[in-house]
Amino acid sequence: MGEKVRAAGLRAVAQVQATTWSQVERFVSSELVPRLQGGPFKVIVKPVESAGSDDVTLCHSMDEVRAAFGSIQGKINGLGLENQATLVQEYLDGTEFVVDTVTRNGVTKVVAVWEYDKRAVNDAPFVYFGVLLRAAPDGSVLAKVADYVLKVVDALEIVHGPGHAEVKVVRGEPCLVEIGARCHGGSGSYLPIVMPCLGYNHVDAALDSYLDAEAFDRLPDRPRELKSHGCEAMLVSYETGKLAGYPGKEELEKLPSTVSTMWFTNVGEELKTTIDMFTTPGSVIMVHDDEEQLNRDYARIRELEHKGLYALEPEEEIDATLERPRGTVVVVDPFSTGAVLAHELMARGYDCICVYSDRLENIESVASLVPEGLTLEFAATVAYEGNLDQTVSAIRKAAKQVADRQNKKKQSSKVNAAVCAVFAGAELGVKLSDALTDALGLEGNVLEHSNARRDKYLMGETLRSAGVRAVKQVKATTWAEAEAFITEDLKPEPFEVVLKPLESAGTEDVVLCLSLEEAKRTFDGILGKINGLGLQNKAVLLQEYLEGDEYVVDTVSRNGEHKVTAIWKYDKRRVNDAAFVYFGLSLVPAEGIVNDMIDYQFQVLDSLGIRNGPAHGEVKFCHGSPVLIEVGSRCHGGEGAWVPIANICVGYNQVTTAVDSILDGEAFAKLTDRPRKLQAYGCEAMLVSYKNGVLKSTPGIAEIEKMPAFLKKEIFVAPGDNVRQTVDMFTTPGSIMLTHKDRDVLERNLARIRELEVEGLFELV
Numbered sequence: 001m002g003e004k005v006r007a008a009g010l011r012a013v014a015q016v017q018a019t020t021w022s023q024v025e026r027f028v029s030s031e032l033v034p035r036l037q038g039g040p041f042k043v044i045v046k047p048v049e050s051a052g053s054d055d056v057t058l059c060h061s062m063d064e065v066r067a068a069f070g071s072i073q074g075k076i077n078g079l080g081l082e083n084q085a086t087l088v089q090e091y092l093d094g095t096e097f098v099v100d101t102v103t104r105n106g107v108t109k110v111v112a113v114w115e116y117d118k119r120a121v122n123d124a125p126f127v128y129f130g131v132l133l134r135a136a137p138d139g140s141v142l143a144k145v146a147d148y149v150l151k152v153v154d155a156l157e158i159v160h161g162p163g164h165a166e167v168k169v170v171r172g173e174p175c176l177v178e179i180g181a182r183c184h185g186g187s188g189s190y191l192p193i194v195m196p197c198l199g200y201n202h203v204d205a206a207l208d209s210y211l212d213a214e215a216f217d218r219l220p221d222r223p224r225e226l227k228s229h230g231c232e233a234m235l236v237s238y239e240t241g242k243l244a245g246y247p248g249k250e251e252l253e254k255l256p257s258t259v260s261t262m263w264f265t266n267v268g269e270e271l272k273t274t275i276d277m278f279t280t281p282g283s284v285i286m287v288h289d290d291e292e293q294l295n296r297d298y299a300r301i302r303e304l305e306h307k308g309l310y311a312l313e314p315e316e317e318i319d320a321t322l323e324r325p326r327g328t329v330v331v332v333d334p335f336s337t338g339a340v341l342a343h344e345l346m347a348r349g350y351d352c353i354c355v356y357s358d359r360l361e362n363i364e365s366v367a368s369l370v371p372e373g374l375t376l377e378f379a380a381t382v383a384y385e386g387n388l389d390q391t392v393s394a395i396r397k398a399a400k401q402v403a404d405r406q407n408k409k410k411q412s413s414k415v416n417a418a419v420c421a422v423f424a425g426a427e428l429g430v431k432l433s434d435a436l437t438d439a440l441g442l443e444g445n446v447l448e449h450s451n452a453r454r455d456k457y458l459m460g461e462t463l464r465s466a467g468v469r470a471v472k473q474v475k476a477t478t479w480a481e482a483e484a485f486i487t488e489d490l491k492p493e494p495f496e497v498v499l500k501p502l503e504s505a506g507t508e509d510v511v512l513c514l515s516l517e518e519a520k521r522t523f524d525g526i527l528g529k530i531n532g533l534g535l536q537n538k539a540v541l542l543q544e545y546l547e548g549d550e551y552v553v554d555t556v557s558r559n560g561e562h563k564v565t566a567i568w569k570y571d572k573r574r575v576n577d578a579a580f581v582y583f584g585l586s587l588v589p590a591e592g593i594v595n596d597m598i599d600y601q602f603q604v605l606d607s608l609g610i611r612n613g614p615a616h617g618e619v620k621f622c623h624g625s626p627v628l629i630e631v632g633s634r635c636h637g638g639e640g641a642w643v644p645i646a647n648i649c650v651g652y653n654q655v656t657t658a659v660d661s662i663l664d665g666e667a668f669a670k671l672t673d674r675p676r677k678l679q680a681y682g683c684e685a686m687l688v689s690y691k692n693g694v695l696k697s698t699p700g701i702a703e704i705e706k707m708p709a710f711l712k713k714e715i716f717v718a719p720g721d722n723v724r725q726t727v728d729m730f731t732t733p734g735s736i737m738l739t740h741k742d743r744d745v746l747e748r749n750l751a752r753i754r755e756l757e758v759e760g761l762f763e764l765v
Contacts, residue, residue: 001156001178008155010148011175015089017048024069024088028062032090042091047072048084056276058091058125071377094170096177097142098131099149100184100202101163102209102216108153108163110136110146110222111205112184112194116166122238124275130298131190132231133197137224141169146222148174156181162206162720188719191697192259192285193230198223203696203719207765229294230287233301236274237281241312243271248309257286257297260702266644266712271310278375281310326350327420328399329663332433333357334376338425340640340655342376345423348659351379351402353395353419357432358384384432391432392439395419421662423613424634427503428535430454443559443662445633446609453608453633456502456541460628466607469600469627472544475502482523482542486516496545501526501537508728509537512545512579546622550629551594552585553601553617554636554654556661556668560611562602564674565654566636566646567594570618576690578727584735584750585642586683587649590674593621598674600626608633614658638684641714641735645682648711648739650675681746682711682739688726688757689733693764695723700761709740709749723764733762 006012014035016027024045032043045068046056057068065088072086096116101108113136117129136142149165156179164184166177183202184190194201200219208215243265253261265271265281272279284301288294301309326349334342334354342352354376380398384391396419403417419440424433431454437444445453452458457475464470472490476482486497499522500510509526513519519542526540550570555562567590571583590598601617608631616636618629635654636642646653652671660667695717704710715734717723724731736753740746753761 002176005152005155005176008151010151010155011173013089013092013175013177015087017085017087018069019085021066021069024065024086025062027088028065032088035090042093044087044089044091045069045072046087046089048087056126058120092168092170092175092177094168096166096168097134097145098184099146099165099167101149101153101158101165102202102205102219103153103158103160103163104209104213104216106154106159108150108158109205109216109219110149111200111202111219112190112198112223113142113146114190121236122273122275126276127236127274128234128277128280129236129302130231130233133193133226133229135224135226136222141172143222145169145174148176149179152176152179161209162202164202183718183720185718187715188697189232189262189283189285191719193232193287196287197226197228197230199227206720207694207696228287228289229291230285231294231298233284233286233298234277234280235282235284235301235309236305237271237279237310238273238306239271239310239312240273241271241315243267243269243281244311244313246309247311248304252284252301252304252309255286255297255300257288257294259285259287261285268647269644271312326663327416328353328379328402328418330355330395330419330422330433330436331425332422332429332436334378334425336426336637337635337640337643337655338423338429339376340643341423341425341635341658342378344655344659346377348663350420350663351406352376353398353402354378354381355391355395355429355432355436356381356383357429388435388439392436395436395440423658423662427454427632427634427637430633443612445611445613449609453610453631454503456500456630457539459608459630460543463604463607463628466603468603468607469625471546471627471629474542475539476523476542477527477539479520479523482519482540483516485542486519490542490544492545498543498545499523499526500541500543501529501531501535502539502541503531503535503537508730510580510728512574546620546627546629548620548622550618550620551588551597552636553598553619555601555605555615555617556654556657556671557605557610557612557615558661558665558668560606562605563657563668563671564590564598564601565652565657565671566642566650566675567598568636568642575688576725576727580728581688581726582686582729582732583688583754584683584685587645587678587681589678590676595674597621597626600628601631604628604631613662614654616654638729638735639714641712641737642684644712645684645737645739649678649680649682651679680739680741681743682737683746683750685736685738685750685753686726686729686732687734687736687753687761689723689731689762690725690758691762691764692724693722695719695721695733696763696765698761699763700756703756703760704736704753707738707749707752709738709746711737711739713737723762 002012002015018024041060043059043065055072059065069086098114100112113134114131115134118126121127136146145167162183163181165179167174191201261284263282274280328351330353331342332355345352379402382394399419400417422433422437424430431450434450438447452462460470460473474485497513511522523540526537529537552568554566555564567588568585569588570585572580573583575581597619610633614635615633617631619626643653713736717733726732738746
């Protein structure tokens with residue numbers, strides 16, 4: 001990007017993309033130091049691909065550059081991607097702006113100009129305090145910035161659609177920091193600001209640039225004046241601890257300029273010291289006709305952040321032994337809930353080695369599944385490329401380096417270089433996790449059943465061989481095999497047969513077929529396809545259809561002793577021509593027939609050799625008795641969105657108890673065998689879209705956030721994104737977490753969400 005801008009004769013930042021320290025050292029010494037002209041040493045080091053100032057470091061010495069490079073290279077960043085290269089740049093000292101643009105057939109218009117408020121606080125050089133909407137009148141510095149951005153857009157050959165450029169004004173001259181060829185991010189939170197202040201917005205203008213030439217032509221070439229004044233104030237925390245409440249929230253929400261608020265840290269969760277966009281506890285959308293009033297309200301928010309906005313629970317006495325590193329653990333594929341698991345391990349003082357079960361480009365579809373706001377700092381990263389011995393050797397080498405680093409810090413006791421545990425973070429990592437556990441000489445699950453814990457056909461046949469009830473099924477690589485099973489063995493009456501991939505997740509391509517013709521079409525569609533886990537479907541699994549309620553049983557095990565951490569009842573429905581669409585899941589206590597299901601699930605765990613660590617089994621009650629759909633020998637997925645629900649309703653969750661099951665025998669022993677009573681009622685409502693289109697806005701979210709049972713939301717789409725009809729977990733636009741002491745309140749709120757999905761939640765074009 002920078003080099004193409006430079007080639008067009010425009011001012012561009014001096015930079016290098018490096019993968020080795022020698023490249024960095026050479027560039028800084030030969031290119032950047034001479035530019036300093038004897039001034040203070042200032043160099044920027046950051047990931048090539050990341051967001052929200054994640055790991056953007058201002059270095060004041062060559063030693064700091066080296067440390068920043070070592071910290072960034074190979075780390076999993078806030079986008080869930082491995083930093084495969086590091087960007088080293090000159091430091092641009094000046095005010096930073098964001099210029100939003102839209103382009104049609106090479107004609108570009110500026111639709112908004114924002115001034116960044118970034119400050120050095122909490123030992124971080126670039127903390128977002130907010131973005132303030134500005135006008136760009138003729139002859140102003142911002143008019144000069146706008147003209148510069150138009151030239152950058154041309155240089156980068158952006159001829160259609162939206163863009164947003166970050167530009168710094170250095171000694172009166174604009175210089176590009178970076179540009180994105182998409183709409184301004186931030187989940188579209190800026191829309192309520194620009195509409196009253198400008199009368200149009202980036203999302204609508206982007207659509208016009210493609211679809212409505214007349215509307216595009218009516219747009220001004222730049223915003224020379226504002227109708228009102230607006231900004232988004234990003235909230236900043238100066239302390240860390242368990243959040244007890246927001247005592248200053250009421251005053252903040254009543255400020256004359258406040259339009260709406262968003263809170264990313266819930267009561268009971270950890271409030272973190274703000275160092276980047278991933279650690280901000282919330283934001284405030286502000287608009288007012290009087291610019292001075294807006295400025296007064298903005299200043300008051302800054303005062304509240306220091307005193308009055310947050311209340312923390314009293315600190316507990318910390319065991320001094322916890323301050324020492326506890327040892328090194330491996331997490332294979334720390335994606336989805338696996339990322340939450342890795343974070344829990346790090347919080348307990350363990351050094352984590354990240355192991356990929358395949359090349360990152362082959363698992364890209366799941367590698368991005370890291371919960372928003374979760375910061376992971378792995379001690380080392382190892383990629384498995386087909387050779388187990390080499391991978392084990394690389395892990396042992398990395399563990400020794402980690403131990404050596406820790407022991408140099410003069411801890412009171414030496415850190416052992418041996419790996420003390422291996423966890424499977426995601427479904428793809430289950431088999432490799434088993435193999436590594438065995439190769440490293442650790443207690444794990446029965447290795448001979450490893451394939452049966454991943455292959456759904458082998459899973460069922462292993463249960464059947466052990467005398468445990470299992471679904472009728474066949475694994476077919478040809479339609480002839482599939483047809484013979486249906487017509488000769490199954491003979492369904494009425495015709496109902498389930499087809500699915502052998503290895504997948506999230507009900508992807510799980511189809512209930514109601515005719516032989518539909519079964520043939522489905523079979524042909526599944527076989528050979530690359531599924532959502534990035535694996536090719538080399539065979540198709542055909543199973544009898546099991547009529548009945550479906551549950552998920554979350555378990556943890558230690559040396560063959562099993563305990564249930566939660567039981568969830570699935571709400572799956574047939575909509576959008578898909579048979580098994582997740583509408584949500586709700587917690588239920590271990591009572592009545594649920595205990596029969598738990599006893600059955602323990603038989604399943606024993607039959608599949610699951611003796612240590614977490615598992616979650618999907619079980620149906622069919623004709624009065626339980627039968628397994630499938631089991632995963634890892635934590636329950638869904639990016640761990642259910643964790644805060646379990647914490648409130650059960651009092652603990654599968655992630656923390658999974659760590660206990662492997663690493664803390666005393667804590668595991670204290671854990672009850674099953675949750676017989678709930679402390680509150682809770683559910684996760686998976687949002688369902690009934691239409692296809694481009695998302696303009698989500699007007700119903702504001703109503704949902706005000707519901708009495710509302711706990712948290714996870715929205716996976718932003719304005720400008722394509723929204724598809726929901727047919728599986730990969731096409732859900734988000735989820736809402738609900739909890740309440742009163743079941744009726746929770747059910748009313750849930751029913752209203754279902755109404756909004758039909759009309760009012762999404763605005764599509």
